[in-house]
Amino acid sequence: MIEVRQARYFIAVAEELHFGRAARRLRMSQPPLSQAIKLLERQLGCELLHRTQRSVALSPAGGVFLDQCRALVRQAEAAASATRQAATGRGGRLSIGAVTSAFAWPLPVVIERFHADRPDIDIRAQEIDSHEAAAGLLDRSLDLAVVRQTAPAPGTTATTLLTDRFVAALPAHHPAAGPAGPMDLATLAGDTWIWLHRQISPDYHDAMATLCRAAGFSPIPAHWARSVTSQIAMVECGLGVTIVPSTAAAQHHAVRFRPLRDDSATIGLTIMTRGGPGEAVRHFTALTTAVAARR
Secondary structure: OOOOOHHHHHHHHHOOOOOOHHHHHOOOOOHHHHHHHHHHHHOOOOOOEEEOOOEEEEEEEHHHHHHHHHHHHHHHHHHHHHHHHHHHHOOEEEEEEOOHHHHHHOHHHHHHHHHHHHOOOEEEEEOOHHHHHHHHHHOOOOOOEEEEOOOOOOOOEEEEEEEEEEEEEEOOOOOHHOOOEEEEEHHHHHOEEEEOOOOOOOOHHHHHHHHHHHOOOOOOEEEOOOOHHHHHHHHOOOOEEEEEEEEOOOOOOEEEEEEOOOOOOOEEEEEEEEEHHHHHHHHHHHHHHHHHHHO
């Protein structure tokens, strides 16, 4: 494999067509440079330069190799530049994973502000389940994740953005949808329930189950969702009732959200990163934390 250092040596000789001038340009002595070019020719198995006592000229293979060396050096310089920019939060790409509801809030506000501050950083986003965050961060397919409460894995950090209370989500025609004010969750014990698979978000699932057990019942789910947004959409279809975080309780024509008297069960919204994040990740995290603090 050709090294960038070797490419720089050959470019100097090929452009100067004189080993002495090339050595001075490279700020090195001539004998090591001559040896480096001979080593290159042995490595490639062909003559790159025609040498006489009076002149040096490129061989046909040397002309092709010169173009490739220039491309290699340009790529190396571009890689170094991109790395330095990324280290200072300028340029590069930021890969974000988030649960569905985070794309309704807080990400619209945060991404808009981040784009204003760092317009040269390309944001790539993907919807994930909470349990996928740690693996995505550790294999570097994600730079940060906004998920429901989860314990940080080794090598990651988790910062709670807010602690959210659950609210009941009811079809508009449900008998309990009419009254205003807090309601007892036990009122819904005999209803048809919409639930979330535990593997999607273990902490979220367990918080739902804890709240129902505290109310004296364990619901038997009839319908299964893969996100909070899907839970609410199923309620809007009139399929049943559920509980969701209050921050997900946006305006829906056919859904009524009611607070619960027992607000002891909560679920956190968390931002997760790898340990020692870069400047861009730190800035995005700070923006997200600030937006959440004003909620």
